[in-house]
Amino acid sequence: MANVIMASSKTQIPVSSSLPTPIPKPSPIPQLSLPKPKVLSIPSSSVALKSVSVIGAAAPLLLAPLPALAVEIEKAALFDFNLTLPIVMGEFLLLMFALDKVYFSPLGKFMDERDAAIKEKLSSVKDTSQEVKQLEEQAAAIMKAARAEISAALNKMKKETQAEVEEKLREGRKKVEAELQEALANLERQKEETVKALDSQIAALSQDIVKKVLPVE
């Protein structure tokens, strides 16, 4: 079994060692020396060239390595540089410009603008604190004015009622006074009348008294 393993590793070594050579060299093993251009020009060559390579290196350790299988092994061209490289470069650059046009620039600009708008809105919200203060002042002024108006109205009303009351009071007093005056005047007149009447009676009475005191001669 050890022999088998040794043998398998020996057959595999040239395959793996020939991997990194990009330039097709005539390989030391005749079965493997398929010159690459030929393979390329005849892609559907008679044998279906299924590669074995890495798993091919692992699996034959379990089974017996056979020369028949080696024919099937094609040289693996892992490090095969060719025109693909510059083409991929060009594709990448084109993709970069296209993605920049389609994706990075427009969406980035849009996001930046949105950020700026949000920030502006935020700062404007902060500014409204001043507006709120102004509004509060306005409200306070209105309240003050309303209060002043109310107190003024109250004062006015008070004054009016007072004046009315006083007027009525004065009127009443005047009436009373007038009545009193009238009553006094009446009284005076009656007194005078009485005095007058008494005066005339006094004259008659005094004559009577004189007649009575002084005997008639």
Next chain:
Amino acid sequence: MNVLSCSTNTLKGLYDISGVEVGQHFYWQIGGFQVHGQVLITSWVVIAILLGSASIAVRNPQTIPNAGQNFFEYVLEFIRDVSKTQIGEEYGPWVPFIGTMFLFIFVSNWSGALLPWKIIQLPHGELAAPTNDINTTVALALLTSVAYFYAGLSKKGLSYFSKYIQPTPILLPINILEDFTKPLSLSFRLFGNILADELVVVVLVSLVPLVVPIPVMFLGLFTSGIQALIFATLAAAYIGESMEGHH
């Protein structure tokens, strides 16, 4: 001998079922040059997915975003965050580069894990993640190198090169070496991770087709995302490093 040929048939059958193909390419011929057709096909699909989803989601942006737009805004903020932390305040112009790097690698990696590429049969080779091919990763790494050189030169002019002798001139060779190791490590890290991830999944599926590969698949998804993030972060870090003032 009979047993041996029988086992060979079994083995061949196993390979056919598991379909492990490493380093096999579907070659196209373009003007005398060869290209890896499977890489181009999958990269076109990735590009189509990216552009299509982005343009649909961002077509008509709303102030209060809907689900798709929200997701893309989240991704953009993530990319901006990565570039800002690595590059600094002047990250703006580099967002497209870093973002495309991240998104392209991320969608490529996940497409290799999630999209059933294997259903589509190619004459040769097979469809897999574009980052599964060394050409793609080296292309991206070289672009990163070009990007950080461009960033440094446009920011500081020729005095950018004074960073090579910055702490002391003795470090000049190491500083020059860094310019080669940076793209090398970037490309090989990504390539190796994605290739190894897909191989592990394929090998496990071929050995135990049920249940067992599932945790490894999830691990693969995780690694793919991490690799994309690492690539983009390192690219941004290199750009930021070449732009920062030396003190």
